[in-house]
Amino acid sequence: MTTAIDKSIQRREAWDKVTGQAQYCDDLPAAGMLSARLLTSTYAHARLRSVDIAAAQALPGVECVLTGADCPQLFGPLLQDRPALARDKVRYAGEPLALVVAVDEPTAEQALRLIEVDYEPLPPLLKPAQALERGAPLLHGQGSYKKVLEDIYPEPGTNIASHYRIRKGDSQSVLQKCAVIVRQCFGLPPSGHLAMEIRTARAEITAQGQVLITTSSQSPYSVRKQLAEAFLIPAGQIQVKTPLVGGGFGGKAAVCLEILAYLASRGVGGKKVRLTLPREQDMATAPCRLGLEAEISIGADQNGLIQAAELNYYLDCGAYTDIAPYMAKAIAVDCSGPYQIANLSCDALCVYTNHTYATSFRGFSHAEQTFCLERTLDMLAQKCGDDPLQLRLKNAIGPGCTTPTQVAYSAGLIGDLPQCLEKIQPLSCWDGGGVTKIKPHTVRVKGLACFWKTANPPTDAISGAVITFNPDGSVNLNTGAVEMGSGCHTHLNQILAERLQLSPDQVHVVAAPDTQVAPEHWKTVASLTVNMAGRAVLAAADDALSQLRVNAGLALGCPDAEIEIAAGRAFSKKNPERFIPFKDIVQGYKSPAGQSLGQPVIGRGSLMLKGLSLLDPYSGSGRTGPDWSLGAQVVEVEADLRTYTYRIISASTAMDVGRAINPELMRAVIAGGMAMGVSLASRESFAYNSDGIPLKPNLRTYKLMHIGEEPDYRVDFVETPEQGSPYGVRSYSEHGIIGMPAALGNALSRAFACRLNTLPLNPERIWRAATEGDS
Amino acid sequence: MMKKYEGKTVIKLRVNGQDHEVAARPADILLDVLRQQLGLTAAKPGCLNGDCGACTVIVDGWPIKSCLMLAVEAEGHDILTLEGLGGRAAAQKAFVAANSFQCGYCTSGFLMVCHALQNHYSELPEEYVIEEWLQANLCRCTSYQELRRAVRLMYEQTPPSGSPRDSRPPATNVFPAGKNPL
Known part of the structure; x- marks a missing residue:
């Protein structure tokens, strides 16, 4: 019987969150701190002739003003190409170019207005296609970036920051011979993460030279690493703390504000400085979601069996790369979708433009790639006269197949798509995707999309867990995983409680990781936390159990092997009526006669991912992630054929989660991902004018969904356990978003009998596509 | 003046x-x-x-x-x-029971809207009224279904009474049986 998993246990921090006691970074006391503010570029692309800070420096209350001249280093986790503050050139509207530290925010803002910037405008590159043209200006000239990791392939003399290839079989000659061929082009705009908590960071440098950073980050260990490397500070002298994070969605995995906060503190002799971005800068200055252009060609036989595909993706990474090359790699790795395509060719390019730079976003480029692929598959189904679901079912990846990177399929590793397609039918009331007229000008239509995703961590990513005990026999769990809403602390609690056969309320998860205290956890990203930190927790639990057995054996006077642990007690297997509670043995054991026996128990567990490899630069073969997750999604719309408006009625997901270790928490997180996908697909984009200036970097005009606009969300699980992960659970927390834009695009394209190959799907766009025959 | x-x-x-x-x-x-x-x-x-x-x-x-x-x-x-509610308000209990938040950053604001709603309407108002009140706020994590559910649960509870902390449930609470409490 389970004690803690397969149960819908509430979030461990639930009561802190409904009483206001939950502390986020900027909730910590700020008395005595200086305030920093950023001046940002008003041009998308310009040479900086001069930045005059004299008047700002002279303003009473201003402690320091920094510009690009104060920080020669370049930053970036993969390619070092980004200055902390722009030097010589600005490459996107919103790029930080000066920083003011003052006694308070109003003074800092006043000082910003006194800085004079002289720009020489340059023509902006606003689309990957434009940046790839022969003769396009180079955003990063020769030698202006440095490779950090080996599998980044910038092409000198172009705006290509990296290029990944998949070559499997012979796509070119097979595609030509196919009975049915569909070729489509797609263009998807960048957009924002819009976590409700704006980005914020604090820094202080002590007299001893200790750098203290408190930040709203998904990757405190990356903050430590990047600061240490850039400023040549021993890593042990940097301490990064992350309280609860108010939503991340990938946007807080980039190291950005922490560098500026460190520079600010350094500029004022190490005093405590607080840097918070106003929402407008959080949208235009901090990294955003990628844009994507694509050309897709898919060929099938008369029966709709896919024979070959040629896929070209151009990822709009904006002005700097951050993690975008790996998002291009992620597109290549999963480019076939969860289908068997024997002849496959894919080129995924990461291209510089003068947009705000992109970083990881929920789905890690899969929602965008899936939109292009699944829209094309729907057109293929239409051409073949197939039910869209049946077309996907007959092409589903299964035994005997390999992934694009030539990893062999097994249900345990990848998941069971046919079962997801089976379950999505009753859940969504699937009707074959037909158009049902419900009023003279109103139709109801359902659209389907499937998705899959593996992760792209470094091949040597690590995690760890330390468990200590309290005098009441309860356990403290210390990991480097950040709780940002995805419920990872609750899952880790469940995993530990289950292994120790305790009730979840006897496990206390340390809420705010601190790099000096918690064992390193790569990053809280890629939905990998339950897998990676979970495995470290299991190892720590096993370590603690073996120590508990020793102590119990000594206490009960029997060999360790005879000890069994359950319900907070250690038993003798031979005499189960003889037991001793945890509280008497967790700190060692003291016999009634006062003799000390055994040792205090401290469990330790760690993990380094194994079996992952770099991709072969030509064929793309290799393995990037520990497992896959896959699923099927349906969106139902009610469309008005006269006004080109629509209402989303329902959205359904059937997903292979491995094991539903907390059904309600998992349902809610998947539904949340679906909500973000529906919002993204129906209304979200960063709009730029022809000069590359963002038109609506605020929540007044960049509309997110409000209550009352949401469809009925339905979630069901398939449970094919993954062999390597704790209790078989797969990565699931970001996946709800992935197929939503595609499913909506498919539904609306059928409803309005047109090809919708861009996002967001607003009435104007639909009207244009329906009346002009193109989107 | x-x-x-x-x-x-x-x-x-x-x-x-x-x-x-x-x-x-x-x-x-x-x-x-x-x-x-x-x-x-x-x-x-x-x-x-x-x-x-x-x-x-x-x-x-x-x-x-x-x-x-x-x-x-x-x-x-x-x-x-929100600090003034302690832990006793029906809205707070309902938010926990309905799993109405993930990151928790918007929660304080939504809770105050719901608490004020209950003070203005003693009976569960119609859905459009609930929407009108809650549309003032944004949540980026949940699907909003959980917030609707919280409003209904809030009205199913008895009015607050007693000291701020005495009505907290035990630390480990499990959602109602079944996979989907909605």
Whole structure:
């Protein structure tokens, strides 16, 4: 019987969150701190002739003003190409170019207005296609970036920051011979993460030279690493703390504000400085979601069996790369979708433009790639006269197949798509995707999309867990995983409680990781936390159990092997009526006669991912992630054929989660991902004018969904356990978003009998596509 | 009578039933004074533009975005923040039971809207009324279904009574049986 998993246990921090006691970074006391503010570029692309800070420096209350001249280093986790503050050139509207530290925010803002910037405008590159043209200006000239990791392939003399290839079989000659061929082009705009908590960071440098950073980050260990490397500070002298994070969605995995906060503190002799971005800068200055252009060609036989595909993706990474090359790699790795395509060719390019730079976003480029692929598959189904679901079912990846990177399929590793397609039918009331007229000008239509995703961590990513005990026999769990809403602390609690056969309320998860205290956890990203930190927790639990057995054996006077642990007690297997509670043995054991026996128990567990490899630069073969997750999604719309408006009625997901270790928490997180996908697909984009200036970097005009606009969300699980992960659970927390834009695009394209190959799907766009025959 | 404030002025704010004296500039917003001077950080900055509702507090019974109210405007009014609810409000219990939040950053604002809603409507109002009230706020994590469910659960509970903490459930609570409590 389970004690803690397969149960819908509430979030461990639930009561802190409904009483206001939950502390986020900027909730910590700020008395005595200086305030920093950023001046940002008003041009998308310009040479900086001069930045005059004299008047700002002279303003009473201003402690320091920094510009690009104060920080020669370049930053970036993969390619070092980004200055902390722009030097010589600005490459996107919103790029930080000066920083003011003052006694308070109003003074800092006043000082910003006194800085004079002289720009020489340059023509902006606003689309990957434009940046790839022969003769396009180079955003990063020769030698202006440095490779950090080996599998980044910038092409000198172009705006290509990296290029990944998949070559499997012979796509070119097979595609030509196919009975049915569909070729489509797609263009998807960048957009924002819009976590409700704006980005914020604090820094202080002590007299001893200790750098203290408190930040709203998904990757405190990356903050430590990047600061240490850039400023040549021993890593042990940097301490990064992350309280609860108010939503991340990938946007807080980039190291950005922490560098500026460190520079600010350094500029004022190490005093405590607080840097918070106003929402407008959080949208235009901090990294955003990628844009994507694509050309897709898919060929099938008369029966709709896919024979070959040629896929070209151009990822709009904006002005700097951050993690975008790996998002291009992620597109290549999963480019076939969860289908068997024997002849496959894919080129995924990461291209510089003068947009705000992109970083990881929920789905890690899969929602965008899936939109292009699944829209094309729907057109293929239409051409073949197939039910869209049946077309996907007959092409589903299964035994005997390999992934694009030539990893062999097994249900345990990848998941069971046919079962997801089976379950999505009753859940969504699937009707074959037909158009049902419900009023003279109103139709109801359902659209389907499937998705899959593996992760792209470094091949040597690590995690760890330390468990200590309290005098009441309860356990403290210390990991480097950040709780940002995805419920990872609750899952880790469940995993530990289950292994120790305790009730979840006897496990206390340390809420705010601190790099000096918690064992390193790569990053809280890629939905990998339950897998990676979970495995470290299991190892720590096993370590603690073996120590508990020793102590119990000594206490009960029997060999360790005879000890069994359950319900907070250690038993003798031979005499189960003889037991001793945890509280008497967790700190060692003291016999009634006062003799000390055994040792205090401290469990330790760690993990380094194994079996992952770099991709072969030509064929793309290799393995990037520990497992896959896959699923099927349906969106139902009610469309008005006269006004080109629509209402989303329902959205359904059937997903292979491995094991539903907390059904309600998992349902809610998947539904949340679906909500973000529906919002993204129906209304979200960063709009730029022809000069590359963002038109609506605020929540007044960049509309997110409000209550009352949401469809009925339905979630069901398939449970094919993954062999390597704790209790078989797969990565699931970001996946709800992935197929939503595609499913909506498919539904609306059928409803309005047109090809919708861009996002967001607003009435104007639909009207244009329906009346002009193109989107 | 219009009162004129110049420079930093000491003003009196009544927050969660207690009187406080704070020094505020005329341009200081209520949100900043609550957070920075009174240490009441449940109300959150999200946009400082009235768009997201994370900073919502209750003023004289009405949900008010504290980023859009000057501290000096709040003089003489009764301000209630999430801290003032302790742990006893039906809305708080309902939010936990309905799994109505993930990251928790918008939660304080939504809770104040729901609490004020219950004070204005003693019976569960119609769905459009609930939507009208809750549309003032944004949540980026949940699907909103969980928030609707919380409003219904809030009305199913008996009115608050007793000391702030005595109605907290035990630490480990399991959602109602079945895979989908909605």
